[in-house]
Amino acid sequence: MREATAKWAKRLDLKPLLDHTPQGISGGQKQRVAMAGVLIDESNILLFDEPLASLDPASGKASIELIDHLSRQQGLTVIIIEHRLEDVLQRPIDRLVVLQNGEIVGNDKPAAILRDSLMQQLGLREPLYLTAIQLAGIQLADCKAIDSVSTVTGENIEPALKKWTAGVTLQQSPLPTEPLVEIKDVSFGYHPDHPVIDHLNLTIHRGDMLSLVGRNGTGKSTLSNLITGFLTPDAGTMTLNGTDLAGLSVKERADHIGYILQDPNQMISKAMIYDEVASGLRLRDLSDDEVTKRLDATLKVCGLYEFRHWPISALSFGQKKRVTIASILVLNPEMIILDEPTAGQDLRHYTEMMNFLEQVNHEQHVTIMLITHDMHLMLEYTQRAIVLDHGGVLMDARPEDVLTNEGVIDKASLAKTSLFTLAERYHLPSALDFVAKFVQTEREERAHE
Ligand SMILES: Nc1ncnc2c1ncn2[C@@H]1O[C@H](COP(=O)(O)OP(=O)(O)OP(=O)(O)O)[C@@H](O)[C@H]1O
Ligand SMILES: [Mg+2]
Known part of the structure; x- marks a missing residue:
């Protein structure tokens, strides 16, 4: 048992915490401890219910990579329940199942589900870079490999993004000072x-x-x-x-x-x-x-x-x-x-x-x-x-x-943010400018809702 504990503590970077009490660790550290407690059983099927909820983005990414690695190396079946879809999609997912009111309303490869804008229609969050591409007037149906910001391509994405950015004027209001x-x-x-x-x-x-x-x-x-x-x-x-x-x-x-x-x-x-x-x-x-x-x-x-x-x-x-x-x-x-x-x-x-x-x-x-x-x-x-x-x-x-x-x-x-990666991949003059304009546009839309 000690051996198994040491092995999983090492893999999840928990060694320095082993002699802490559960009250003496942070929220995210608790989450990693819970994950190690499950992995140690070495079951064939792993079900994660919101594994990312309190993890910082880098630990979240590392956890998804670890889950992906384990499932490949040991042929495990992995089911992940998550709201943070964009973070999960950092690794290839075979299937995305969308539930609504207890019924399965979508069950396909992630790219197919994202292309149909099913997520948006159901009030779920789609990855930000896809929102940005659509904001620039490009249809997702005309794009390829849309399940990752590092692969998505489409004929006119670059000029469309450049034109959209040039057409928005930034109006940053002053911040409070008292x-x-x-x-x-x-x-x-x-x-x-x-x-x-x-x-x-x-x-x-x-x-x-x-x-x-x-x-x-x-x-x-x-x-x-x-x-x-x-x-x-x-x-x-x-x-x-x-x-x-x-x-x-x-x-x-x-x-x-x-x-x-x-x-x-x-x-x-x-x-x-x-x-x-x-x-x-x-x-x-x-x-x-x-x-x-x-x-x-x-x-x-x-x-x-x-x-x-x-x-x-x-x-x-x-x-x-x-x-x-x-x-x-x-x-x-x-x-x-x-x-x-x-x-x-x-x-x-x-x-x-x-x-x-x-x-x-x-x-x-x-x-x-x-x-x-x-x-x-x-x-x-x-x-x-x-x-x-x-x-x-x-x-x-x-x-x-x-x-x-x-x-x-x-x-x-x-x-x-995936917006930054999108801006870089499509050679926008300033990623910061693009991200700021995207945020401003989203805020304006929210204000009009
Ligand atoms: N009651 C405690 N006794 C001893 N150490 C503690 C206690 N609570 C927290 N710590 C330690 O203090 C550090 C800061 O913890 P804190 O909970 O403030 O982090 P956090 O930034 O809120 O993290 P998270 O994002 O995971 O919630 C951590 O290393 C944690 O292990
Ligand atoms: Mg905390």
Whole structure:
């Protein structure tokens, strides 16, 4: 058994973690441990239910490569259930099966399914480079080898992409500048000699909609726990509107900064929606009238008003997530931190949730920080990306700048967007310009929906 454990720990790069407790590792590290626990049985059929959900893009790619390698080398049958199709398609997949309401509505080679735009029709996410090709006016039916950005070809793709890019004018709006949270020279380690956060400096502005990204185990959740007060820095200062956070308790900070965990089930403690959303308010000395007024307003904003007397058990994962957001929003926070808000959600729920957060950011000027491994999410919905690496900020820029910077992508285990590869393959003058214009166009379309 020790031999098998050592072998799989080595293959999945888990050796340094073997003597950690399950609570003492990051979200993505847990995912890799779970995978090793399955692989060790050496079964003939492997079924993975969203293996990529909390993995950073580089680990996700490595996992897909490992699964592919194992299936070839040992003749295994592999079934992967995933929303992140583009990441899975990094390796050849024999068959793509699409389910809707319990029925199989598509079962073919990936290229055939993608060509028919079946994914789009069903509200599923198609790979970004295919959206871009269609935006430039090219029909997928006229293209070949469309299941990978590195093989897709078509007669007029190059001129069409060039023409499309030339026809869009970039209008970048200025980013917020008023400081809300200022983190100065903060350090923290679970063990004194291993700092996880190391002399970190970061200013978050009022009204920012930003993403916090970086490899598994780099300290994203740790940083959020420091901001919200669940952990205390070893050194450095953090202020909120100029007030030292060290003087505020977890509960006092929660009046200003809400933290939404990845799994809504970990946050929900009441049986009924109304009671759950009310629970934070009831802990604070407010009159019954004030509680009712704030609750009703928040439930309406969150689209939960009609459901307010429902039991939480009747809700889907996405709706529960919305309940957890409502119970934070009702406290009128200035900032919300969300750990992987969209992991494991299909495009409809994902879009619903993100549009909702965008609205809260625009209309109520709530600062939103998303911790995510989803590069599409970062690109399409946030205006600022903070890349965390080795305890500090490696890059702080617009998402399209980050995702077209190969040095940073490699260092922080992020993934190049397929739009970048498409731009390079078709010799567009500037990949960054193309990606920025694509993102702008998608945002405009969303705003008109
Ligand atoms: N309670 C703990 N005790 C000891 N070490 C911990 C504890 N929690 C996390 N760590 C370690 O601290 C480092 C940072 O973990 P953290 O959870 O902040 O990473 P993360 O960036 O959120 O990763 P992920 O993307 O996988 O969620 C990791 O190396 C992890 O193993
Ligand atoms: Mg984490």
